Amino acid sequence: MKHLFVILIMMCIGKVYAQLSENWIVSNSSSGGGLELSADFDYGMIGLDNISLPDLVYGGRLDSLEKSIMSLNLEEINSVRGGFTGKASYLSHCDSLFGSDRIAWYAQLGYTQLLAVDFSKDAFDLMFFGNQAFEGSAASLNVNAHRWHYQKLVLGFYGKKKSIYAGLEIYKGSDWMSVSTNNSKFYTANGGSYLDFNLHTEAQFSDSSNLGIAGFNGMGLGWQLGYTFKNEDNQGVLQIGIEDLGVMFWNRKTRHIRKDTSYNFQGFELSELLNGNLNFSNVNDTLNLTSEEGSTLRMLPFLISIRKMPVFEDDINLAVSYGLNYRYRFHARPEMYAGLVYRPSEAALISASIAYGGYYRTHLKFGVNMFLSENVALAISSRAVVNSILNSGHGKSVNLNLRVNL
């Protein structure tokens, strides 16, 4: 199977509680403790198609035909988004907390990497075709790119019966990037007689000398909380939650670049060339893309989730589920979905829904929950974009969960 990215398996061990994982079709919160590990991998594109993706991801030679096909499919503004989140949670067995036997504490370690890039077709064409294709016209260099890489420690409590949870999140920032070149232009005159740069750039980068999971370029605080509404039969009806609602203090080695400038380049003055004074300092001085360093406080890409959960009648093994997910500054737009859940047996659930937004435009979501034994459950789900039908981009997701009651 030539899958494009490494599939990461998430295994969950422990009792279920109302965390923000739509991979679980139903919520089955109950008292007791345990250990839970989770991971989700998603990517999605608008504009780039699934034929282009292997070239861009795996590299290799990109010939003119491939570039042309990619370019033809591009829209005025295109998107590439991808992310990986992993969590390891421990739910305590304590009988009471703060004098109450209705709540218990939990701790969680989380890992998040997110990348969101929007770029104009002109920016793609300029990079891959060069400026000869823009002779006599201006290329629009709109690029917006955001990247977050951080880890978190969560300490909180959860309700044993009420399916409520709330936790304090403590963040360690590894890497952060935010680049915007909106309204920038690059003009190539006829015959290449001059070039015009019109640059509007704002960018921030955390300390590039200290990257990777070991990088410690920021720290912050935030919250996660959620609640599951239940019906009279103790079935979850509506689940709402929010996580990563916090701020990161990126340290004083964070670089800041802000430049609004125009530059006209007509080549070097011939007399300077003859005198051996050929250098690019004038260009650099004019563009003056020097950066300043300084600390900054920024919100993290928090995630909001609202889900109407399926409720099965006694003799009907089919139910409706719908909901909304939105991750701030990462999703292009909120993801809304609606679909059906089928219960072929007490040990399995199968879901299918149609969705719009999030990483993509229109896409389909499929999921399976399997209760392998009394104490073990497995959940697998995936998104797939229906590009060929609706021309809505390309993307996939893999979300796997495994629960074990200890």
Add this chain to the structure above:
Amino acid sequence: MNPMLSKVLICLVIVSTITSCRKREALDWDSYWMAPVAHGRLDFNKLIEDDVITTSSDSTLILDFEQDVFSITLDEFISIPDTTVTNTFSSPTGGTFAENIEFIDEPKNFVYNGIGVNLAEADLKAGVINYEVKSPLEKKTIVRYTIPSVSINGQELELIITVPGAPPGGNSVVTGSVDLSGYHLDLRGVSGVDFNTLITELGVKVAPGEGSATLTTMDIFEVKSTFQGVVPSYAKGYFGEQSITESNQGVANELLAKYVGGTIDIDELEVDFFLENGVGVDGRIKINNITAMNPVNGLFLNLQHPIIGQTININRAQDVNPLIPGSYQAQFNQLNSNIEDFFEVLPTHFGYDVNLDINPLGNVSNGNDFAYGSSSVKAIMGIQMPLCLIANNLTLQDTFDIAFQDGNNPAVKSMELEVQMTNNFPFDLSPELYLLDEMSVVTDTLLAQNIPSALLNASNAVISPSNWQETISLNESQAEILKNNGRLVVRVSLTTAVPGTHIKIKSNHFIDVDIVAKAKINSKL
């Protein structure tokens, strides 16, 4: 769920994961870029680096510059060699020396050996004194070594040197050095009227707290000071009756530094010849020859003029501020010399052979000859040449370093340089462009073309420019050579538009140049 089914599902996921791992290569693509490289207008002022062009009333350009022919400087009159001065002190009777009581040896004269002239004073711009002090006393000793002849800002040089106690039967030795830069050297001795004479003084005492010490008649204190690398910035004295012969066959003519071939015929030329004596000595100069040298075409021509081979007396400079040099002036023109032929050789170098006698009448200054470090006896030619000439393949060449960024990404796979020129000069131009490899050997000829001159009227005045356009193509290997070595040779030959006719170059003559590069770039990501 069936346990077997669940195991199969998990295995499928794991297999899927493993088979999905595919090693990534660099994304590799070509793109096509264009950018202006150079543009501008070249007139004669810009073609010649130095500011040597003036304009006559009819807009004809005049080459107006000075060329040094020879220069004889201070170091050819005076040199101060290294020398060593040794002071000793001993007790004629021996005895006991109480602590902290200094015994002084009286000031002594020492002849500074090796100075070829009678030097009274000098200011020094370089040099050191390396000293070595020996003490036979077994007690710590303080030696005061003074050189009144060496001073700075009126303060005599005084060294206080502490010498540790010597081992029984031996000597204790201390060494050190003093930088003489900026010091004044007075070599008139104790009498104040001598030459080349240093004064030194020595004092010795047992250090306080050491108690008394016994000195025998055999015990000798010694201070040895060596003057090394002494270079004067000013000297005064009597420099003697010296005869100096100066000869050089390689004085570069910077104006023709880029000349590599061709000939010219000059319509008109005048040269003012100046002799300047910036030294405080009377001089008598005999110029045996001045030679125009063109090793490119093997032409060598001696200047002919009445002053060549004749003796010229030139007065000493006057030591006032600013210094007034002695001077002598002559004029070379077509009537009294072969100066036009001389410069039509297109000398890239000049040669000369000169005799200079100083103080031919003896010590008439009564020991007040002087010279500054920048002083010289020199000859200069002031050249005025209206740019009205016949040029026949006058060829200039230069090498340009092209600065590429380090690294191989992005890589230039091929390049075209689109060159457009507008020639408003009354010359046919033949530009050539060569690529050099790492051994500075020409590997490829990128361009060899002719650009016709501007259109001239019957009076040989420019009436309209000519236009020319050419595309220079570099393939991948040539682009690689250029990138790795970054050197291009540009050669331009000029031939006046009307054969055999002197044509004036005017201030409104120029070449307009526009160069645009189009490149195929290979990038990897």
